[in-house]
Amino acid sequence: MAGVGKLHERIDDRLREFIAKQPMFFVATAPDEGGHVNVSPKGYTDSFAVIDDHTFAYLDLFGSGAETIAHVRQNGRITIMFCSFTRNSNILRLFGTGRVVRPDSEEFDRLRPHFGLQHPGLRSIIVVDVERIADSCGYGVPYMELVDERPVLDKHQERRTADEWAERVAGVNAKSIDGLPALEPDHPLPTSIER
Secondary structure (H helix, E strand, O other): OOOOOEEEOOOOHHHHHHHHHOOOEEEEEOOOOOOOOEEEEEOOHHHEEEEEOOEEEEEEEOOOOOHHHHHHHHHOEEEEEEEOOOOOOOEEEEEEEEEEEOOOOHHHHHHHHHOOOOOOOEEEEEEEEEEEEEEEOOOOOOOOOOOOOOOHHHHHHOOOOHHHHHHHHHOOOOEOOOOOEOOOOOOOOHHHOOO
């Protein structure tokens, strides 16, 4: 896969294998006009799943804000990037249209088997219909060795009470930093999600 960039017609077995080996990925979204472009690093190996040749999904966990949800709700545009930090250099970008799947929906229940849902800060699942699949060399990406997954987010989130989650839904997760609507007021709290 390394070398000259290439377009792919689908997420085939070779790409699935590459994705499965990456310990993290990056999510990029932006509002329709002006505002801030958002790029978020994501970890946890049980949080990303290829659903079929043209669809993937990932667990959306509570963090510092809700930019991705706000942008996806507004325009759906989303790009995911995987990059290899090993000797086999490669960058894979999946461009598509995303949607937010709430934990109280039937679609969430159908997607449930693809993920480890034990993360205490579980907020939603982002599902993306892929429109463009492209890889490139990644020659400028440094070599790095994975030590381990960072457990800090889960440990931090497991201490929150239902009242604290409700404050986040109504507060910093209600709107993006540009004022776009993000979580709805009745969004399910992580403490109410069946595991």
